[in-house]
Amino acid sequence: MRTPGLSQVLLAVVLGSAVATGAVLGFDADRDGVPTHEEFGETDPLAADTDGDGLDDDREGAFESDPTRTDTDGDGLTDDEEYRGAGERETGAVTEESAVEWERSDPTSPDTDGDGIGDATEAEAKMDPTAEDGDGDGLSDPRERDGPTDPTRGDTDGDNLRDGWEIRGTTPKGASIAEADPRHKDAFVHVLYLQGADEELPSSVVSQVKQWYAGMLVENPDGETGIRVHLADEQRTDRSIDEWVHDDGSTTHGVSGFMAMREFYNRETIGENTGSHFLVVIPGEDVPVRGGGNAGGTKTAIVRPWQGTDRSSERSYARTIVHEMLHNMVRRVGGQDCNGEMHTCKGFLSYTDDTHLSNVAAEKLNREGFADPAYPQQMNATTCGETMVYEDQCGLESSS
Template structure:
């Protein structure tokens, strides 16, 4: 027995022989509610109420908390048992009371988080995950200040909780989700060639490839200025390549009248304006003269040879000497023929005949047909009833489409064109 044990034994013997106590089982020298004999058995100091100096009496540790009275920090979490019980309310037997992945001591001394709350900032992520996995601030619900809680970014949207603009498109993650409805993880949500931020700045729709509905993607209209000069993603644009046979032409004045009719079209644009921008782009090629050209037999080979803007969203127009009258079955001189995207027009010496025919065939090229209205390509209705260049009763110097406002027999050509708008292939712009 060591010296301290001998002294304790002599002390107890003195108490018994003097009659102070009848048994040593009740003797508690240090007042820690643990008899001397029990203290000797468990190794605690019978003369010190708190053997390990952790702030809890030996009796409390053994009988109430189940902690080790010989170890100041029973669970090894960096906090003394007494501090856990009396100050922080943590469990002195569990190193990570709230099971958030951080020890109680680390939460108190290093991170400032609450050791009894697994998600101190209430952002949907455990404190330990924020520290060890995501690098976010466990005390700030929105670490990057983008308007989205860290948990939302990780679990719901897949955005970076450390970056205000995850996809680097010029819009904050929160603005993309709550204001614009765009994808905060994809810079170009609608894949039109313009990033979402650029679209918002320009006024185009970042969720729609073709904001103005003219068949040309917004990015094409902005970036392909060499092929689409003066294109505007907020206004309808129509591009027509004009090829002319040697000795034939579409006069500038007549072309200008066609352009003006489109500019005055009652079609509303996303920028609040009305009208359509028609662009005639004249080819530098001179096509060898032919006295008669067939739409079905001759035009395909001419187009494949001379069409410079194939695949760029252009309609094709060939001005020829005359058109094979067998094509179309009219039994009269044919001034023009068209299918969506392709037009053949005869150069007529009569004033405005060529220009008004181009206007007529352009209506067909954009998708307007007799199936839409029986007055198209017929003499069924008088010009007064259906005042349209699509009416065979229209005078040669009339260029306009009808807007449907001229009585019960009239037809709204412009509304039909807008509804069925046809744009040739743009595969070389994509």
């Protein structure tokens, strides 16, 4: 115990006189929430924050930190930094730029989460000192700290596949993604042939799709460019959605990417591939549609073998698939002068025959990665009725 200073001695005399005359013992000279008569000894009765760490003495008592030491557990984080967590202080190890959010590490333990990495080390690296898996990707911080994945990002390469899934080669729902690389963007594709779609997707078309995606100037953490496309599953169904009856009684003939998602992107239809795979729907020959892809994050496209001016070749078939899948990956890339905000003036996302990725689309993918799910509940839907908000329009498929 430290020796009382002159100010404490004088204050003791004053308090002694106050007590002798019947004054209230609840007097708090420094207004720190601790009555002055209780502060003789370790804390300074004339200072609200005895150790000057930014945390008042009464708050330290409730927090179980030492009000006389700026860093109770000696882990390199002040008690105030441990109390406030990530993103609330501009100085020290904890900054507003912390990659993951965390609240109140333990001021009495140098390693709050017990993962073998000290609290200050994790905070300085913008990791979460309160959780063994700070980014929630299924891989522990110690496992990720030395690479190849980023312990502050649950999806290191930005392809909407969690790092833990890609490392293990399977998703929590059981979908196989064995070819996935957590440091290079992957796109796994499930192809669904509807009633009347007699021809299977030609291997030459698949090869062209893979080649075009691989050649895109989209950056990856492994230092390479491009997106790797994997044809994971092909499936046939006797269902069709060649018309859509609206609330006003009118009927739209033909199929949209939205309708395909509404009817087919659920576990009832494509099983464990929901959430992780892109769905390419091939309708029958009698369906008057040339192609449709939903806005970024919806992962469903419906494709007929034409796009642009050439409506017969396998090359144009491949371009249609690339175009519509890109709609799933990128959200709002264009302007009103380029066929709306979902299209660009040039490149794959234009209405031309261009076979390159426009700069604006590449920049958006490099900056943001694949678009996040537009409707998260869709990723866990088991039936059409659980898909998004249009459940009154389910069950409209035609079996004829």
